[in-house]
Amino acid sequence: MRYLRYAMLVIASCVMTPAVSAAPDKDTRAEYIRSHYAKYEYNIPMRDGTKLFTSVYIPYDQSKSWPMLMQRTPYRVAPYGSSDFKTRLGPSEKFEQEGYIFVFQDVRGKQMSEGEFVNMRPQDAYKRGKDAVDDATDAYDTIEWLVKNVPNNNGRVGQWGISYPGYYTSVSGINSHKALKAISPQAPIADWFFDDFHRNGAFSTPMAFLFFDTFDAPRTEPYPYRLEGRKATTPDGYEFFRDLGPLANVNKNYFHGERPFWNELTEHPNYDDYWQARNVLQHLDKVKPAVLVVGGWYDTEDLYGPLATYQTMSHENKRDNVQIVMGPWYHGQWIGDKGSNMGEAQFGFETSVWFRDNVLLPFFNQHLKEESEDKYEQTATMFETGANRWRFFGQWPPADTSEKTLYLTNDDSLSENKPDKDGGASDYVSDPRNPVPHSAAISRGWDRPYMAEDQRFTARRPDVLKFETEPMTSDMTVAGEVNVNLWVSTDKTAADFVVKIIDVFPGVDENTNEVDKETGDRHELVRWGIIRGRFRDSFSEPKPFEPGKPTQVSFELYDLLHDFKRGHRLQIQIQSSIFPFLDMNPQTYVDNIFHATEEDFVRAQHTIYHDAAHPSSVTFNVLPSQ
Incomplete structure (x- = not known):
């Protein structure tokens, strides 16, 4: 595999509280966030006039300026409403302790944002002219508005996300805004013909069936609620999908032609122009921000994405600005739990906690906080399964094999x-x-x-x-x-x-x-x-x-x-x-x-x-x- 200035603003009512201090344990994390951050909601205009819904959490401590850490997602930035707060803002509690401005945005055409959503939208706005839009231009326009309008920001922006939000993180590096200093695409979608729903041409029916049932449902207007998928008729997926029979029965018996992307992918069984246009790797040759690619050796949903993204970025970019971490994790486990095991495989220590504390936080601090002395300089941080230890290499794959x-x-x-x-x-x-x-x-x-x-x-x-x-x-x-x-x-x-x-x-x-x-x-x-x-x-x-x-x-x-x-x-x-x-x-x-x-x-x-x-x-x- 070698491989825009105005917006509707709703301000949360608040009183001044002490500066950001030591983060509490997870049981009181939500209370901690409420007492240390003010929440704002904006509709940020893009160059074509489409407005994207964005939640921003700003530290009450105004004694200094803060960097911004952004996620752009096709899922939800819920809860919606200036008085309803997330229970976590950063990849770990320590990010909240450090003090960041946290930004969450519904991407174009999803949830509360205006516009039309396109799955893995081709990134070709730069070919179509200055008024054309794609996911990369939306990221650029969002950052341009944020640095000019969000109070107490230090002019430095980082972005991260897992899976689809990982893809949006990757594309933000295309013709990126000068304020975007660091990105961490984590299990990012890179080319949907090879990751997630296809494996060398074979099709992951249960992943696509269950995902697109809700994700691909058309909408007529922005909405804040979550769509519910169809109820399971059996807990036995082997039985269900064997009885389903040919894949043509998905539309015949379930979707009835009402899932647009499902229809498109079934009409493009080969790696044709349709898929090739949606391959983001071809655009990752001039990425200027520092990059930390993250993935999991046991990620059945997307192992191709991080490996291919790292190989493309590290080979095509002129600066030595690309790093990779691969841990013993399932999809998103490095953020979701402590990472002590994966099923029957035991690792002997909390690998996810080690990564968040010793790699991810220092990486963003290094590039987004001018006063920070944190650094993370290992090019390839790879967990050696079987031996259950971290190994560090100057490149991946290693040269001395x-x-x-x-x-x-x-x-x-x-x-x-x-x-x-x-x-x-x-x-x-x-x-x-x-x-x-x-x-x-x-x-x-x-x-x-x-x-x-x-x-x-x-x-x-x-x-x-x-x-x-x-x-x-x-x-x-x-x-x-x-x-x-x-x-x-x-x-x-x-x-x-x-x-x-x-x-x-x-x-x-x-x-x-x-x-x-x-x-x-x-x-x-x-x-x-x-x-x-x-x-x-x-x-x-x-x-x-x-x-x-x-x-x-x-x-x-x-x-x-x-x-x-x-x-x-x-x-x-x-x-x-x-x-x-x-x-x-x-x-x-x-x-x-x-x-x-x-x-x-x-x-x-x-x-x-x-x-x-x-x-x-x-x-x-x-x-x-x-």
Whole structure:
């Protein structure tokens, strides 16, 4: 993957209170905010006259000027009303203790802001002329108004946000306002064909179905309330989405054509001009603010976004102003909780608290507060799973690695030696009516813990192949992307291939040699990835498989930093479904899978070759032993 001056103003009634001081515990955080901040609400005009609703919280302490920390969101800046306060303003209580002016804005066309909302709006205003608007110009115009109109600001602005607000943070760096000094895009959407709703062309039905049910509902005028999604008919997402059948049934039975973006994405199954125009990465080559990209190794919703955003910014920008943090987190966990574990994976300490206190706060203080002595200068701050420690690198991926290739063998093992005989192959039957579940848990269709789940529940299925190394004689730390190179065939015309990297724990404690009841023989998922076979050569020009013909299929798994400890094994699992998190391939080639019918879904036999003529393998980089 290398990879405007006037507005309606409502002022909260207030009395003077003491200057910002030590933040209280979380139980009294809301009271603390009320007693230390005044809330204002503005309708800020953009260059085309559209007004965007903005809430601003200003410290009562007027003895000094304060920097502004902004979020722009398509969700809600609630609560609305000058007398109703948020219960948290910053990423942590310490931001409120430090004293910032906190700014929250409903983006164009959402909630209380005027205008038309466009999902992942193409960022092309600079091509269309000075009166044209996009998300980047809206950020610029907002900052221009804020620095001129908000009292006691020091002329410095920072912006942050997670997921969609992370995307709005990224685009604020495009032709950015000179007052925007620091941005932190966190799990940012970068290119929706590859993150969130697609994975190398495979479609995340439950994420898109549940999200767009409410988010994509049309509106006729601004509103302050939250839309409610449809009620679940079963807690079993596997059952629900299997019974749903072809994706065409979503509109037929549920949306009835009333979700505009759903309609658009189903008409663009390939990486065509529609998606390419919505790829924000192409605009991130001249970002002037300091950047701290944040993501989570276990973020099933968007792992692509932060990695691709960092790679693009760090390679394309001339100044050394881009940093990255990747922690052992699910989507937004670095802000949402203490980060001590992710499902069954335990980390030994509060990784999220460490990040907020030691990285995020110093980063913003450094760039937004002239008097601050805080600095955060590490380029890449990466959590090493398996070893449960932070590692610091001058670049990511690290420079000082060696390449290692493991080949699939006839005896279901992984070897550093390339096969020297012909005829080796393994096959399995993939059945659309009995797809491989993405998790052993009963859930809505995806859940957070599965990203580190014990994989023995799939290893014992006949439609899952597994290949495994001997126990490690010393620790092996894998850093960066994993390149998968498979030789495959199918007796039909379409197929997906899922590859999982798994850390197999020893059955006994390595120190006592006694049975480890907690983790004995645990098969912990480290990373997985998929390729929709039609896109094996091009995401823009798909093509079918020729039945029975050995075909090379190569793709990348997202980056990782994982230590396979002495005594552990590295296992590869290969399958053709990971359901219902990703939709089931019908296994009959159709031009548009969103238009597939029941008859297109057929059982298929897939073959993975591992011989001299067709050597299937995985390749990754290994750090030197410490």
